[in-house]
Each structure stands twice: as structure tokens, then as C-alpha cells.
Amino acid sequence: xxxxxxxxxxxxxxxxxxxxxxxxxxxxxxxxxxxxxxxxxxxxxxxxxxxxxxxxxxxxxxxxxxxxxxxxxxxxxxxxxxxxxxxxxxxxxxxxxxxxxxxxxxxxxxxxxxxxxxxxxxxxxxxxxxxxxxxxxxxxxxxxxxxxxxxxxxxxxxxxxxxxxxxxxxxxxxxxxxxxxxxxxxxxxxxxxxxxxxxxxxxxxxxxxxxxxxxxxxxxxxxxxxxxxxxxxxxxxxxxxxxxxxxxxxxxxxxxxxxxxxxxxxxxxxxxxxxxxxxxxxxxxxxxxxxxxxxxxxxxxxxxxxxxxxxxxxxxxxxxxxxxxxxxxxxxxxxxxxxxxxxxxxxxxxxxxxxxxxxxxxxxxxxxxxxxxxxxxxxxxxxxxxxxxxxxxxxxxxxxxxxxxxxxxxxxxxxxxxxxxxxxxxxxxxxxxxxxxxxxxxxxxxxxxxxx
Numbered sequence: 001x002x003x004x005x006x007x008x009x010x011x012x013x014x015x016x017x018x019x020x021x022x023x024x025x026x027x028x029x030x031x032x033x034x035x036x037x038x039x040x041x042x043x044x045x046x047x048x049x050x051x052x053x054x055x056x057x058x059x060x061x062x063x064x065x066x067x068x069x070x071x072x073x074x075x076x077x078x079x080x081x082x083x084x085x086x087x088x089x090x091x092x093x094x095x096x097x098x099x100x101x102x103x104x105x106x107x108x109x110x111x112x113x114x115x116x117x118x119x120x121x122x123x124x125x126x127x128x129x130x131x132x133x134x135x136x137x138x139x140x141x142x143x144x145x146x147x148x149x150x151x152x153x154x155x156x157x158x159x160x161x162x163x164x165x166x167x168x169x170x171x172x173x174x175x176x177x178x179x180x181x182x183x184x185x186x187x188x189x190x191x192x193x194x195x196x197x198x199x200x201x202x203x204x205x206x207x208x209x210x211x212x213x214x215x216x217x218x219x220x221x222x223x224x225x226x227x228x229x230x231x232x233x234x235x236x237x238x239x240x241x242x243x244x245x246x247x248x249x250x251x252x253x254x255x256x257x258x259x260x261x262x263x264x265x266x267x268x269x270x271x272x273x274x275x276x277x278x279x280x281x282x283x284x285x286x287x288x289x290x291x292x293x294x295x296x297x298x299x300x301x302x303x304x305x306x307x308x309x310x311x312x313x314x315x316x317x318x319x320x321x322x323x324x325x326x327x328x329x330x331x332x333x334x335x336x337x338x339x340x341x342x343x344x345x346x347x348x349x350x351x352x353x354x355x356x357x358x359x360x361x362x363x364x365x366x367x368x369x370x371x372x373x374x375x376x377x378x379x380x381x382x383x384x385x386x387x388x389x390x391x392x393x394x395x396x397x398x399x400x401x402x403x404x405x406x407x408x409x410x411x412x413x414x415x416x417x418x419x420x421x422x423x424x425x426x427x428x429x430x431x432x433x434x435x436x437x438x439x440x441x442x443x444x445x446x447x448x449x450x451x452x
Contacts, residue, residue: 003120004028006047007084008038008064010056014105018051021156022116036112042068043206044219047077050121052099054083057439060433062093069098070401078123080115082107092103142179142318143352144312148304149271152179155418159299165251167296168274170303173353177234177276179303184230189270192229193391197222199233207261211247215261221254226269236273236296237287244289249375251295273297306348306355313344316352320359330363338373346380409434416446 005022009015010033019029030045032038035058042050054061065079081094084105091102100119103112142152156179159166166183168176177196184194199207213221222231233239239247250256251271255264273296275282282288306313317335324330335343348354358379362371409423416422420438424431438445 002026002028003028003048004045004114006030006032006038006045006050006077007042008035008050008056008061009053009108010031010034011053014361018107018112025113033057034221035064038064042073042077044209048123048221049116050077052081054081060436062090062097062433063437065094065097065099074098078119080119082347099252103292142175142182142303143316144309145315146309146312148309149312152301152303155299155301156186159183159301162186163270164298165270165296166272166301167274167279167293168301168303169279170274170276171305171351173351174303174305176234176276176303176354180232180234180272180274184232187230187270189229193226194230194232195222195226197231198235199243200235200238204243204279207240207243208246211243211248212256213258215258217258221256221258223250223267223269224265227267227337228269228272230272233273236292237275237277237282241286241403244292248289248292248295249266254339255410257402306351310344310348313355314340315361317343320356321363324360324363330350330360331367333363333366333369333371335371336373339371339376342373342376402441405437406443407442407445409438413443415446420445
């Protein structure tokens with residue numbers, strides 16, 4: 001199959017020339033002149049590789065690269081940065097953010113083709129290894145021998161005796177995606193596909209395209225991809241009301257219309273939906289349609305926050321130690337009893353996801369054989385517990401990142417009297433990049449100066 005390459009550059013002469021050369025080499029090529037178009041093409045067409053310019057009219061390439069990295073998209077779409085104004089610092093930053101390589105303009109065609117070939121080969125190997133590691137982790141039963149987790153596993157067993165819809169509730173980080181995968185792998189649809197849909201942060205238009213596709217497109221809609229298997233919608237309460245209504249109609253009729261299409265497409269799918277919101281509040285506020293709720297809530301499953309089954313913490317610690325030792329070749333370290341007890345009494349605002357990240361950090365930071373309470377206290381002091389009212393864990397990634405960046409930059413501007421140059425030097429950003437970031441986050445440096 002021919003590799004599909006997306007070229008993102010705001011100069012028509014350059015992206016036109018690169019497109020012509022790559023097509024002569026047998027590649028399929030799409031072009032984008034700005035970040036928003038690049039996002040759309042990446043989401044709809046899933047290119048195998050992206051050539052990304054640093055400077056664009058709406059967003060700089062490094063910010064877009066970071067956005068894709070934070071969304072876990074670089075495994076499927078490796079990025080090669082290109083720029084006519086590159087510096088050593090820019091190249092280092094691009095590599096740190098996950099770019100495969102950095103090529104300066106004017107582009108050497110021979111170097112570009114060699115780099116593309118190597119990046120595609122690397123991406124192929126990474127996808128294989130990532131898929132193997134992911135499958136190993138995802139087939140795991142919900143961990144823990146506490147009463148609540150034992151009851152949860154029994155509920156799944158009973159649920160899978162029937163082909164009913166399931167609604168999973170639970171705080172962010174509790175493992176809703178893992179539970180959905182576990183349900184599928186032990187269900188009557190286990191031989192069929194498991195299609196994971198994330199709608200949080202998408203516009204209503206893009207949500208509709210993701211689920212229902214477009215008439216005449218070669219790309220299957222998510223509902224088509226899940227035919228004969230399971231469709232998992234992780235953020236059901238973040239779905240637009242009109243899309244929720246359309247989804248309900250499709251599920252009730254077991255058929256749907258593509259956007260712009262007139263012929264119904266018959267489907268046979270089981271739906272598992274999940275939300276981090278309190279379901280009663282989501283219904284009252286109108287985030288979740290009542291009719292869709294009743295269709296999905298045939299079997300409700302609730303994953304408790306980790307602090308409600310803290311007796312499972314030692315088992316979870318041991319599991320993730322072994323996971324990272326076996327999959328990432330990190331050194332094995334054991335927790336002392338005192339360290340385990342301290343973590344049993346920790347609030348875990350980020351739930352199991354936070355525990356997993358803490359274990360990984362501890363294995364990386366030291367070569368000693370044991371993890372004692374002093375090391376635990378040191379780590380916890382660096383990451384103080386947030387109260388529920390101030391937590392950003394329940395927000396979609398993009399909103400959480402923007403909320404933090406806005407608060408962080410406003411604080412820096414107030415500290416430095418609204419001086420953008422000083423802020424740029426302190427936070428390690430180029431001034432032009434910082435100005436663009438401030439505009440994106442709707443921050444007025446002059447206003448920040450007045451507030452000091």
C-alpha cells in the first residue's frame with residue numbers, strides 16, 4: 001500500500017513542489033496551508049507521515065507538534081519538521097517534543113526522501129511494538145481483591161451473558177477504557193472489532209463526521225468500523241445534543257445514514273459508553289439526553305475512585321512494577337511496607353492513572369532495590385494533592401492544558417509587570433511564539449500589567 005504523506009506549509013510554491021516530487025516517488029500526498037486544515041486532514045485521512053513547517057498563520061508548528069504528541073498521535077503519524085528559519089534550539093525542542101527529524105530549507109530532496117523512508121520504517125516497527133504492549137495490558141482483569149472490585153467483576157460476568165448496552169461511570173483515571181476493553185474481550189462480540197471513539201474537544205461537525213462518516217468517502221465511519229463488534233464512546237456526555245439524538249436513532253434502528261447519503265447502512269454493534277461526569281448532574285444540566293441515557297443504561301457499571309478501595313493499592317503497585325520491568329526494561333524495585341502504607345493513605349486525585357505514572361517515575365529515578373517512605377514523601381511533596389473543586393483531571397486533555405497554560409502565563413505576566421520579553425526569557429519561549437500563545441489563550445499583557 002502506498003504511504004500517504006501530509007505536507008503542512010503556508011507557502012504554496014514550497015508545498016506544491018514537495019507534493020510534485022513525492023507523487024513522482026509514488027506517495028499519495030495531501031497539503032495544508034495552516035494548522036486547522038492540517039488537523040482536519042490528519043483526523044479524516046490518517047496520513048502515514050507528516051511534513052510540518054515551523055511558521056504558519058494560525059499556530060506555530062511546535063505547538064501543533066506538542067498538541068499531537070499530548071494526544072498520543074505520533075505513534076500513528078510520525079512528524080518531520082521543516083523550516084527556513086531553524087536554529088539549534090528549535091531543532092532540539094522539536095526532537096524533544098517527538099519529531100522524528102528536523103530538516104532546514106532549502107530542502108535537500110535526497111535527504112528528505114531518505115528521512116521519509118526511515119521514518120516510515122520506524123513508525124511501522126513502533127506500531128507493532130505499541131500494539132503488542134497495549135494488548136498485553138488491556139487483556140488484564142480489573143485489578144484488586146477488595147469487595148467493590150470483586151463485585152464489579154461479577155457484574156461484568158453477568159452483563160456478558162447478554163448483548164445489552166453498558167454505561168460506565170467513574171472519575172478520570174479510574175480505568176473506564178480498560179474496563180470497556182475487558183467487557184468486549186469477554187463478550188459474545190469478542191471476535192469482532194473494538195472501536196474506541198473520543199468525542200471530547202471535537203466540534204459538533206467533527207463528531208458527526210467521526211461517527212457517521214461522509215457520503216462518497218473511502219474512509220469508513222466509526223459505526224461501520226464497529227459492525228459485528230463493540231463501539232466504545234468514552235465521553236458520551238461531551239457529545240453534542242443533536243449528535244446524541246442521531247446516535248440514538250441509529251442504535252434503535254441498527255442502521256444509519258452517512259452525512260450527505262440517502263441509503264441506510266445496516267449495522268450490528270454493541271455499545272459501551274462512559275463518562276467522568278456525575279450522571280444525575282449530566283442529566284439535569286442537559287449534557288446527556290434522557291432518552292439516550294435510558295437506551296444506554298441497561299446495565300450501569302460504576303468504577304469507584306481509588307481512595308474508596310485503597311486496600312488494593314499494594315496489588316496495583318506490584319502489577320505496574322512488573323509491567324514496566326517486562327515491557328520497558330526498567331529496573332525492578334520493591335516497595336517497603338511503610339511506603340505501601342503511606343500510599344494506601346494517599347488521596348489519589350488522579351486515581352489508578354496517577355498510581356501508574358508514579359510507579360514509572362520511581363523506577364526511572366533511582367537504581368536502589370527498594371522504595372522507602374522517604375522517597376515517597378519526596379515525590380508527593382512535588383505533586384501536592386488537589387481538591388476536587390480545583391482538579392483539572394476530569395477535563396478533556398486540550399481544555400486541561402489550556403486552563404493550566406492560561407493560569408501559568410497570567411501569573412508570570414503579573415510577576416513581571418506585563419513585560420512579554422521578560423516572561424519569554426523566564427519560561428523559555430521565543431517571544432514571537434509567546435505572543436501567538438497569548439493571543440490563542442485570549443490573554444492581554446497590558447491588562448495583566450494593570451492587575452499587578
